[in-house]
Amino acid sequence: MSKTRVALIGCGTIGRYHFDHFKKMDDVEVVGVCDIIPERADKFAAEVNCPAFYNFKEMYDAVNPECVFIGIPPYCHGEIEFETIARRIPMFVEKPVGLDPAQFLAIRDKIREAGLITASGLQLRYESNIPKLKEFAKKHKIVEANLMRVGGIPDTPWWKVRELSGGQLVEQTIHQVDMMRNVMGEEPVEVFSFGGKDVVKGIEGFDVEDTSISLVRFESGALATMTTGCYATGAECADNKLTFGAVDARADYYMFDKVAIYGEAEDEPEEGANAEVVKGDGRMVSKGTAKIYKPETDCGMLCDHTFIEAVQTGDPSKIKSPYEDAVKSVLFTLACNESMETGKPVKVNVNL
Numbered sequence: 018m019s020k021t022r023v024a025l026i027g028c029g030t031i032g033r034y035h036f037d038h039f040k041k042m043d044d045v046e047v048v049g050v051c052d053i054i055p056e057r058a059d060k061f062a063a064e065v066n067c068p069a070f071y072n073f074k075e076m077y078d079a080v081n082p083e084c085v086f087i088g089i090p091p092y093c094h095g096e097i098e099f100e101t102i103a104r105r106i107p108m109f110v111e112k113p114v115g116l117d118p119a120q121f122l123a124i125r126d127k128i129r130e131a132g133l134i135t136a137s138g139l140q141l142r143y144e145s146n147i148p149k150l151k152e153f154a155k156k157h158k159i160v161e162a163n164l165m166r167v168g169g170i171p172d173t174p175w176w177k178v179r180e181l182s183g184g185q186l187v188e189q190t191i192h193q194v195d196m197m198r199n200v201m202g203e204e205p206v207e208v209f210s211f212g213g214k215d216v217v218k219g220i221e222g223f224d225v226e227d228t229s230i231s232l233v234r235f236e237s238g239a240l241a242t243m244t245t246g247c248y249a250t251g252a253e254c255a256d257n258k259l260t261f262g263a264v265d266a267r268a269d270y271y272m273f274d275k276v277a278i279y280g281e282a283e284d285e286p287e288e289g290a291n292a293e294v295v296k297g298d299g300r301m302v303s304k305g306t307a308k309i310y311k312p313e314t315d316c317g318m319l320c321d322h323t324f325i326e327a328v329q330t331g332d333p334s335k336i337k338s339p340y341e342d343a344v345k346s347v348l349f350t351l352a353c354n355e356s357m358e359t360g361k362p363v364k365v366n367v368n369l
C-alpha cells in the first residue's frame with residue numbers, strides 16, 4: 018500500500034505528540050508541516066525532511082495532503098476547518114474543537130454536508146479497557162458517577178486566559194467529561210457548577226478557575242459530580258480518576274493506569290481495597306473484590322492511526338470520536354462554564 022500523505026497544522030505541544038506518532042507509522046508520509054511561528058514548523062520539517070509552511074492554505078496548495086491533523090489552541094479554530102472542508106480534506110481536530118458553539122456547530126453541519134471523515138483528539142476513548150467499562154454500565158445501571166481531575170498549569174500562555182482556552186474544564190477535563198458520556202451511554206441534561214479563583218496566585222494574566230465542582234444530572238436521572246483543579250504544584254496532589262457506581266457493583270477508572278471493577282470478580286481482593294458495605298440489616302459484612310485491568314495499548318497512537326486507516330479505507334466506522342460527537346462534550350463543558358458565570362443551574366442540550 019502506498020503511504021498516506023499527512024499534513025500537520027500547529028507544531029506546538031500536541032503537534033509534537035502526533036508528529037512523533039507519524040514517525041513510527043510505516044504507512045504514513047508527512048508531506049508538510051505548518052505553524053504561524055516559523056521556527057516551530059522549520060524544526061519539525063527538518064526532522065522528516067518535508068517542506069515547512071507558515072500559512073496553511075499555501076501548504077494545501079503546495080502538497081495537497083490526503084488528510085490533516087489540526088493541533089491549534091481552542092481560540093484559533095474556524096477558518097482552517099471551513100477551508101479544509103471546502104477542499105474535502107479529512108481532518109483530525111484537537112479537543113476542544115472550539116469555544117464558540119455557533120462556529121463549531123456550523124463546522125459540524127458543513128462536515129455532514131460534505132460527508133467528510135473527521136476525528137478528534139479524545140484519545141482516552143481508545144484505551145483498551147473502555148469496552149469493559151461500557152459493558153459494566155450496560156449490565157449495571159449507573160446511578161452515580163464521580164470525576165476527579167487535579168493537575169498543574171500548562172506552560173502555554175493562552176491556557177491561563179479563560180477567553181482563549183475556555184478554562185480547565187473545557188480545555189483539559191473534557192477528556193474525563195467525554196469519558197463519562199461515552200461510558201454511561203447517555204447525555205447530561207442539567208449542570209450546576211461552582212468555580213473558585215482563590216488558590217493560584219502570582220501568575221500574570223491568569224484568570225481561569227483554579228478549582229471547580231459541578232453537579233450533573235443525566236437523562237436517566239443518574240447524578241454525577243465533577244471536581245477539577247489546576248492548583249497542584251507536584252505529582253503528590255495530582256489526581257485523575259472516575260468512579261461509576263451502581264447498586265450492586267462499582268467501577269473505577271484511573272487515567273492511563275487501570276480499571277478496577279468491584280462486585281463482579283471471583284478472584285482475589287485487590288490489596289487494600291476497602292469496599293465494605295452496610296447490609297440491609299446493618300451488619301458490615303461484605304468485603305468487596307476487584308478485578309483489575311491494566312491498559313494494553315497506546316491509546317494516543319491508536320487514536321491517530323484509526324483516523325489514518327479510515328482515510329485509507331474510506332470507512333470511518335472505527336473512529337470513536339468524530340468531530341460531530343466531540344462537539345457534544347464541548348457543549349457539556351461550556352454549560353458548566355455558563356453555570357459558573359451565572360451562579361445558576363443550566364439546562365444542557367448536547368443534541369443541538
Ligand SMILES: NC(=O)c1ccc[n+]([C@@H]2O[C@H](COP(=O)([O-])OP(=O)(O)OC[C@H]3O[C@@H](n4cnc5c(N)ncnc54)[C@H](O)[C@@H]3O)[C@@H](O)[C@H]2O)c1
Pocket residue numbers: 026027028029030031032051052053054057071073088089090091093097111112113138139140173188189
Ligand atoms: N489530546 C490531548 O491529550 C491534548 C494534549 C495537549 C493539548 N491538546 C490540545 O491541542 C490544542 C493545542 O494545544 P498545544 O498545547 O499544542 O498548544 P501550543 O500553543 O503548544 O501549540 C499550538 C500551535 O498552534 C500554532 N497555531 C495557531 N494558529 C495557527 C494557524 N492558524 N496556523 C498554523 N499554526 C497555528 C501556534 O503557533 C502553536 O505553535 C489545544 O486545543 C489543546 O487542548 C490536546
